[in-house]
Amino acid sequence: MRVHHLNCGTMRPLGGKLLDGKPGYLRRGLMVCHCLLIETDDGLVLVDTGVGVDDVTNPDGSLTQLFRRAARPVLDIEETAKHQVERLGFKVEDVRHIVPTHLDQDHAGGFRDFPHAKVHIYAQEMRIAQAQATSRDRARFRKAQWQHADFESYDVAGDDWFGFGSVRGLKGLPEEIRIVPLAGHTLGHAGIAVDTGEKWLLHCGDAYFYHAEMAPKPYCTPLLTQFQKVVETERKPRLHNQERLRTLVREHGDKVEVFSAHDPTELERYS
Numbered sequence: 542m543r544v545h546h547l548n549c550g551t552m553r554p555l556g557g558k559l560l561d562g563k564p565g566y567l568r569r570g571l572m573v574c575h576c577l578l579i580e581t582d583d584g585l586v587l588v589d590t591g592v593g594v595d596d597v598t599n600p601d602g603s604l605t606q607l608f609r610r611a612a613r614p615v616l617d618i619e620e621t622a623k624h625q626v627e628r629l630g631f632k633v634e635d636v637r638h639i640v641p642t643h644l645d646q647d648h649a650g651g652f653r654d655f656p657h658a659k660v661h662i663y664a665q666e667m668r669i670a671q672a673q674a675t676s677r678d679r680a681r682f683r684k685a686q687w688q689h690a691d692f693e694s695y696d697v698a699g700d701d702w703f704g705f706g707s708v709r710g711l712k713g714l715p716e717e718i719r720i721v722p723l724a725g726h727t728l729g730h731a732g733i734a735v736d737t738g739e740k741w742l743l744h745c746g747d748a749y750f751y752h753a754e755m756a757p758k759p760y761c762t763p764l765l766t767q768f769q770k771v772v773e774t775e776r777k778p779r780l781h782n783q784e785r786l787r788t789l790v791r792e793h794g795d796k797v798e799v800f801s802a803h804d805p806t807e808l809e810r811y812s
Contacts, residue, residue, distance in 0.1 A: 542717060543580040544737055545629065546811035549591025549622045550574030550647060551615040552803070560764040561805065562751070569613065570764070572803040574647055576622060577744060578629070579735060581715055584637030587658070588733045588744050589802060590622050590651025593686065597621060603685040604646055612647065623654035633657070638714055639690075642746025642802065643730045644670045646683045652690045660687070661711045663720050664694040666729025681727075681772075697722055702734060703741075703793050705785070723748040723786075725779025726772065732799075741797040747772075749783050752806045755790050755799060759783075 553569040554560060560570030574591030596604050597616045604614070618624060623633060636655040641648055643666050652660060670682035695708045700719075702709075708720040717736035724730055726747040733744045750769055753760040761769070773779050786799055800807040 542715070542735070542737060544735060544742065545578040545580075546808060547576045547578055547591075547622065547625050548573040548805075548808055549576045549589070549620055549625065549651065551617065551620060552612040552647075553615060554611060554613050554764075556764045558762070560762055562753075562762050571805050572612070573805045573808050575744070575800060575802050575804070575808045577733075577735065577742070578622070578626065578636075579718070583713065583715075585626070585631060585635045586638045586640060586714065586718065587622060587636055587651070587655070588640050588735070589642055589648045589746070590639060590654070592616065592621060592647060593650035593652065593654050594618060594621050594623055595653050596646075596650040596686075603650065603683045605680050605683070607680065608646055614647070621654065622651040638711075640711070640714075640718060640720065640733050642733060642744060643727045644682050644687060645727070645747070646681065646686060648746070648802065649683070649686045652687045656689070658691070659713060660690045660692045661714065661720070662692055662694050663708070663722055663729045663731040664696045665722075665724075666727060666731070667692060667694045669728050695720060703789055703797060705789075707734065723782045725775050725777075725782055726769075727774050730774075734797075743786075743789075743797055743799045745786060745799050745801045747802055748779070748786060749801050750803055752801075752804050754783060755787055757787075757791070759787065 552572040556570040557566040577588035579586040697706045719734040721732040751761040
């Protein structure tokens with residue numbers, strides 16, 4: 542399988558070095574929406590979709606004002622997955638499947654751009670998002686982005702993946718793609734594992750935010766440390782899963798590469 546690494550949504554929040562670790566405090570920080578486009582024998586697969594065309598052309602329709610004030614998304618239509626797929630020479634209809642890490646508004650915005658795609662989702666995330674039980678859930682899970690999507694939901698079947706439970710056998714997808722639950726950021730948050738034939742890639746979504754969190758002596762910038770606490774659903778599982786990911790890197794780094802959704806340093810690794 543050929544894997545393309547895409548940035549489907551640049552964000553420029555305040556904070557400079559306190560946010561992204563790069564020199565300079567009096568500047569906007571840099572974050573990305575790191576998505577994958579996978580070429581398979583049965584069409585294209587997107588892992589996360591970032592910001593979509595409707596989010597760019599009508600942000601009031603799906604993006605909350607809080608998100609726009611805090612994240613300061615650039616909202617460039619050329620960064621949308623739809624436009625990047627077409628620039629690569631494919632058609633929208635070629636995207637047959639979408640596998641999101643979770644349904645936050647900066648991950649599910651592109652669902653509407655691929656109406657023919659099946660969306661494969663961890664069942665716990667689907668249940669919480671559809672329930673819209675709290676004002677916080679209604680703010681983060683924007684139904685306008687995904688209410689018309691063709692969902693297929695899954696529970697963990699106990700399959701072992703480097704010590705993690707996982708979902709394999711996603712309908713219509715090759716065995717090389719799995720859902721790996723990583724709860725904490727949201728209750729149904731998951732990583733998406735992809736076997737490239739040389740190594741596994743694990744898209745960790747928002748299980749962590751800064752590349753140095755996976756180092757032997759983990760470090761995260763002050764603003765991203767605070768941000769993760771603010772947006773988490775459950776702290777203990779989130780921190781536990783971060784530790785499990787560090788163990789994965791330490792013990793199986795020759796077989797697995799991990800990266801998160803919003804770190805530009807990690808995206809540059811694949812540019």
